[in-house]
Amino acid sequence: MSASLPESLSLGLSPCPNDTYIFHALLHGLVPAPVAFRPHLADVEELNGMARRKELDVTKMSLGAAARIMDDYALLASGAALGWGCGPLVVAREPLPSEAWATARVAVPGLLTTANLLLTLHGGFQGPRQEMLFNEVMPAVARGDADLGVIIHEGRFTYQRLGLTKLLDLGEWWEGAFHVPLPLGAIAVRRNVPLETARAVQTAIAASLSYARAHPQASGDFVRAHAQELEESVTRAHIETFVTDYSLDLGEAGRAAIEQLVGRAAMLEGLRIPPQGLFLG
Template sequence: MTTEPLQIAYSPCPNDTFVFDALAHGRVPGAPALDVTFADIDVTNGMAERGEFDVLKVSYAVLPYVLDEYALLPCGGALGRGCGPLVLSREAGLDLAGRTVAVPSEKSTAYLLFRLWAADVVPGGVGEIVVMPFHEIMPAVRDGKVDAGLVIHEARFTYQNYGLHKLADMGEHWENTTGLPIPLGAIIAKRSLGAERLSLLAESIRMSVRAAWDEPEVSRPYVMEHAQEMDPAVADQHIGLYVNEFTAELGEDGYAAIRGLLTRAAAECLVPALRPDALSFI
């Protein structure tokens, strides 16, 4: 078997660095070596569409575009409950009909959840969609450059610092209407690696997750090094929300959530329809 390191890209967010700390630093016995690149998920989504890198953390929303070349791994990603994107505004209770909304990407789970929510609860639909980096969204809403913003990750814990109000929780709407967890970020790997290497990679990621749970303090320097000056308590909240049983194994509910999201999004013509076997691991 080749010993070439696998080219992997994932975000500098605490959940990803927590999950991959042991694996990236050679503390998982028998695991493949990794050559790590840090990139925000909108960048890794584009990498996946271009077939770059062996392993990538991407949004579940990009899966319909890349699953011919990549396999969805059954572990390492982010699904959960009570962890969905939020829609924020300066004005409490703002009617979003015809309003300008900033979003971090149009190929993101957050965006799909937002469009499914808007289809249900915003008669006539929202107005212009403006794509901008997620760290610019709350200042843009605060400064009146857009009427509302769709935010993700640690913004759940910090939006009140900007004087903003929560209009809706996309995850809450999803859970209430489906009963399923929220599928956010996926780990994918090139099918050309072959069944043996894909299986080894998946088991290595599981072991890395378990190592982080067993000794969380070991991962802390790696997490905080890349956490973009995030408060340690916020980093811990972030990890607590996004690293859970679905990270170790998608399981029946995890796969049902992914199929449910992408099937509903395809019905709204937001993504292409999945082939029946598209989510198969190997």
């Protein structure tokens, strides 16, 4: 990593409640920051694309995209979305037998998302995939524009409002197949950021989450200002599901789960894991 110390870093994060909850304190001066941050809030698939173009110094990214960008980025131990019972769901307008899944048209929230990777790893979905923003997936299925949809974020808690039915929990499938928690997203830092600065960012994100847990009401306005779903119970369930102890520190189990997922993605795409590894040193 480069030795010159930056005055500021660009920071990509999604407007989803788990990210705004974690980063609120850091972005509002409630915990020490090693540098000034220039935040960019965008859908995670947009962030994935920006990371592929090396446009962000620090960013949330889908771990489904990691194999394609890890030559340029290292994963941080803090800020991740990883856990048990937090997987994407496959939904439809009505129950469909599993043999009908193979040729169904599937709406996905981005081709670089972990949700799309899980669909591929499952192996039971060979039909065409229609890429769209995550909040467009459920309406597309409800209208009949797609046979199935893979839903993420708040959709996990609201799909039944549109009369949709769950066919498969991809998180449950992953957990049963590989016996590790499901890694969805993580924070990555450009490898040209000085190591001292990158480690300080990692520590600051953990401190920001610790502040959020100690002051759970403090981030409320910030979270609501950016959330797709404003119902308090949905926002609370979202945070409880996607912010876990792994978000504070991946630990050995979290790192192993990520290595499992990214390794499988790399094999699918004929890519290699960088010799320096996936994680910040």
